[in-house]
Amino acid sequence: MRNATAPRPVTVAQSPAKLDAGFLEDVLDGLGLAEKTLPAKYFYDERGSKLFDEICELDEYYPTRTETALLADHAGDIAAQVGPGITLLELGSGSSTKVRLLLDRLDHPKAYIPVDISREHLQVSAARLAADYPGLKVTPIFADYVQGFPVSVEGGADRTLAFFPGSTIGNFHPVEAQSFLARLARRLGAGSRLLIGVDLKKPKERLEAAYNDAAGVTAAFNLNLLERINRELDGTFDLDGFTHLAFYNDDVGRIEMHLKSVRDQKVLVAGVPFRFEEGETIHTEDSYKYSADEFRKLAHVAGWSADATWTDDARLFSIHLLNSRG
Numbered sequence: 001m002r003n004a005t006a007p008r009p010v011t012v013a014q015s016p017a018k019l020d021a022g023f024l025e026d027v028l029d030g031l032g033l034a035e036k037t038l039p040a041k042y043f044y045d046e047r048g049s050k051l052f053d054e055i056c057e058l059d060e061y062y063p064t065r066t067e068t069a070l071l072a073d074h075a076g077d078i079a080a081q082v083g084p085g086i087t088l089l090e091l092g093s094g095s096s097t098k099v100r101l102l103l104d105r106l107d108h109p110k111a112y113i114p115v116d117i118s119r120e121h122l123q124v125s126a127a128r129l130a131a132d133y134p135g136l137k138v139t140p141i142f143a144d145y146v147q148g149f150p151v152s153v154e155g156g157a158d159r160t161l162a163f164f165p166g167s168t169i170g171n172f173h174p175v176e177a178q179s180f181l182a183r184l185a186r187r188l189g190a191g192s193r194l195l196i197g198v199d200l201k202k203p204k205e206r207l208e209a210a211y212n213d214a215a216g217v218t219a220a221f222n223l224n225l226l227e228r229i230n231r232e233l234d235g236t237f238d239l240d241g242f243t244h245l246a247f248y249n250d251d252v253g254r255i256e257m258h259l260k261s262v263r264d265q266k267v268l269v270a271g272v273p274f275r276f277e278e279g280e281t282i283h284t285e286d287s288y289k290y291s292a293d294e295f296r297k298l299a300h301v302a303g304w305s306a307d308a309t310w311t312d313d314a315r316l317f318s319i320h321l322l323n324s325r326g
Helices: 019-031 046-055 062-082 099-103 119-132 174-188 204-210 217-233 292-301
Strands: 087-091 111-116 160-164 193-199 242-249 254-261 265-269 272-276 281-288 304-311 317-324
Touching: 019 217, 019 265, 046 119, 046 217, 062 099, 062 193, 062 204, 062 304, 062 317, 087 099, 099 111, 099 119, 111 119, 160 174, 174 193, 174 292, 174 317, 193 292, 204 242, 204 254, 217 242, 217 254, 217 281, 292 304, 292 317
Parallel strands: 087 111, 087 160, 160 193
Antiparallel strands: 193 317, 242 254, 254 281, 265 272, 304 317
């Protein structure tokens, strides 16, 4: 049962790595490339995290509601397979919304450890969840989960369930995805489990609509990255000088998001000049799509065995329960 009391304070543990220390270096390096790019992880400041929550509510954006429905339908099956006393570790926890579907069905979960790169969002969502589940130990960690983070999991590997929803694995190049999953398998140990959401391949029109919503929320989310650079790195980006661009690249099986310059212009970042030609883009995000078989093969090479896979009737989305071979 959930407790309707006000959220209690939750202490956020911070990774030893200073996450913002590399922001300027990453931006300067990315904009200095012949094909300019910016790391997608910097989307998620406080405003970016809120905009992404709005994206998840859009009619066009099928992944969130489809994955949520799958979790609601199969949470009992998942709980039965992983057993009692699990420590639940969520990577990129955001608003910690989907994880509640698991917590409601798990048998006496021991602890919940949300890991996220947005400190403010993490603090608020962890406090709300701790208030709603008063018997659950909640230990949020402010960190970039891709770079590693300090965590002590109670009960050992076979009592650990990592949760990686939202098809975030699609933001990695397949080689990087395999490497990330292999590191996670070694870190959590043999017998640990991973519940992961993976967006499936489907018609181009359906995919492109999901990243070009009529309300312009995804465009605002993309452009917010430039606004963050202006605010935190003394940038001089004119947001009216760039427009959102998202399309499906069928050759490599991914959605690409870009920010396209609408004119020739010069921009400063911490005093360093960068020139843009009209039509030139900054590549901000990829989202790779897989068939269920393609993803299971990738996970197997990375050290995971597939325990179960669930998909919706329309085969829009999949969730996979994997078991680490160590």
